[in-house]
Every structure is written in structure tokens, then in C-alpha cells.
Amino acid sequence: MTTLSLGRAINEGLRKAMEDDPKVLVMGEDVGRLGGVFRVTDGLQKDFGEDRVIDTPLAESGIVGTAIGLALRGYRPVCEIQFDGFVFPAADQIITQLAKMPMRSLGAVRLPVVVRIPCGGGIGAVEHHSESPEAYFAHTAGLRVVACSNPADAYAMIQQAIRCDDPVIFFEPKRRYWDKAEIDPSAAPPFDRARVVLPGTDVTLLAYGPMVKTCLEAAAAAREDGRSLEVVDLRSLNPLDVPAIVASVRRTGRCVVVHEAPVFCGFGAELAARVTEECFYRLEAPVIRVGGAATPYPPARLEEHYLPDLDRVLDAVDRTFAY
Known part of the structure; x- marks a missing residue:
């Protein structure tokens, strides 16, 4: 057992997934050298290199579109959307392509893409930084939509989302990033069960x-x-x-x-x-x-x-x- 904040638990979950599978990539705005605006990806680029932790341009549609192309070539990209309100420029890629291509191909094409979205309010942020867009994506057939609430679940669920062959929208409660709790690294509660x-x-x-x-x-x-x-x-x-x-x-x-x-x-x-x-x-x-x-x-x-x-x-x- 170890005590981690929710944000650190996601970091450790990402690290474990990257250690286990060299095809796992992390990509997004400022995820590399800065470690993300909430420091969730802190240290990953240093340990895994710029080829696997990729600082992208400020273009959400480009981030998700590139991730779809990488997934088609056998990679497992994890996209970070810096704030919830910034996901909407990528909505076309997520709803029109990511959610639909596996079924269009009758399952021949798999898109194991995880889109991480810090969500919700309570941090005193400015406009477009405190949204709750889960209903848009839950309504979209073809997407898995999950939301962690505590460090233990965050650690296990991010790894399960990455291993999943379906596209996953992964919501992280940004005002809970600093909440701490004990986690058991060996526990793996099913991420699709209440x-x-x-x-x-x-x-x-x-x-x-x-x-x-x-x-x-x-x-x-x-x-x-x-x-x-x-x-x-x-x-x-x-x-x-x-x-x-x-x-x-x-x-x-x-x-x-x-x-x-x-x-x-x-x-x-x-x-x-x-x-x-x-x-x-x-x-x-x-x-x-x-x-x-x-x-x-x-x-x-x-x-x-x-x-x-x-x-x-x-x-x-x-x-x-x-x-």
C-alpha cells in the first residue's frame, strides 16, 4: 500500500502502462517538458523520451487526428486535453472518426485511443476551463466513457483504459487532483463496473x-x-x-x-x-x-x-x- 494524490496516481498508472507496453504513447499540449498544466505527466518525457511523450501544437483536432493515425499503425496513444472546454475542437475527430471507424470496418479496425480530459469546476478557473461535457460523449455510440473519483481507481482505471481495444474518454476531476488516499498497486477493480x-x-x-x-x-x-x-x-x-x-x-x-x-x-x-x-x-x-x-x-x-x-x-x- 502507498499513499498518492489522484494526479500522482494517474502519473504512476501511465508510467506502469508505458513500462509494460512500448506501443503506449502520451501526447498533448505541454505534457512533456512541463509535465502538463496539472503536472500529471511530470517526469514521463525525461524517463521515456520525446518519441513517446510528445509535446504537440495547440490544436486539439490535430492531437486526436494524429492519435487515430497512430492507432491504425498499432500504437496505443493517450491524448491529454489540457482543459475540458478545449475538447470541442476535437469533437469532429472523436465523434465522426474515433467512435465510428471500428464498427464501419466490422471490427477489422481497432482504435485503442484514450482521451484524458480534466473535468469540472471548483478551482477558480477562467472561462472554458470548468466544463462537464460527459453527456455529449456518453451519447456517442462507439465510445467508452469513464470517470475516476479517487486515487486508487485512477491508478487502476487509466491502465485498464489503455489496455482496452475500444476508444475511451477518460474524465479526471481536476479539483480532486490533490486529494490523497492509499492505493494497492495489485488491485484492479473493473473500470466498467459501479x-x-x-x-x-x-x-x-x-x-x-x-x-x-x-x-x-x-x-x-x-x-x-x-x-x-x-x-x-x-x-x-x-x-x-x-x-x-x-x-x-x-x-x-x-x-x-x-x-x-x-x-x-x-x-x-x-x-x-x-x-x-x-x-x-x-x-x-x-x-x-x-x-x-x-x-x-x-x-x-x-x-x-x-x-x-x-x-x-x-x-x-x-x-x-x-x-
């Missing part, structure tokens, strides 16, 4: 990425009022671990979905629909969604009013008992 982080009996909280910690804080506060909340970390958004979600909600009879993205047409809508379809006769109340407002992400001084927090989660829990 995990019950905290068992409970009264309400299921479904979350992923940065909101898992917020839900755990809410559960601790609710315990003082005599309520037992079960926190489920989805880990994978596509494919979605429906059996684990259904099992939890059938135990508790109530469900609150929490994410940073706006509620309207957010990923929580899919979760609410699935839970309602599968658990209709076991639900004691409608599924409640908690998320950002239907506005562009606000200036840094206002983000605490935009982001879901402990009080908003607990308010949603209270609403499930009002029916």
Missing part, C-alpha cells in the same frame, strides 16, 4: 467523478439526522452498470442523482429514466436530480453558487421523503 462506496438503507446517491466526495460528505451529515444514505460511484458512464444501480435502488427505494453538469438533458436524465424503468414498483418517490444551473459556467467568484454542494444534495434527499 462500486458501492458507502452502504446505506434509506436513499441511493448516484454520482461519479468530483461529486462522489460531495455525496460522501452529504451522507456523513445525514447520518447525524438518523438517515442512512448509500453512495454509488458509477465509474463507467458508457457502458452503464445498470444491474449495480438497480440493486442499490431496490434496496433503498429512493434515488438522488448528482452531477456538476446542468440538469436539463444531463447524464442524470438517463439515470433517472433507467431507474424508473427498472425499479418503478420499488420506488417510494420520484428520482431527484441535482446538478448545475441551465447557464454557461459562471465566473470563478460565482462558481460556489453553481456547483452542487452538501446542502443541495441533502435538500434533494429531504424531497424524496416528502412524497
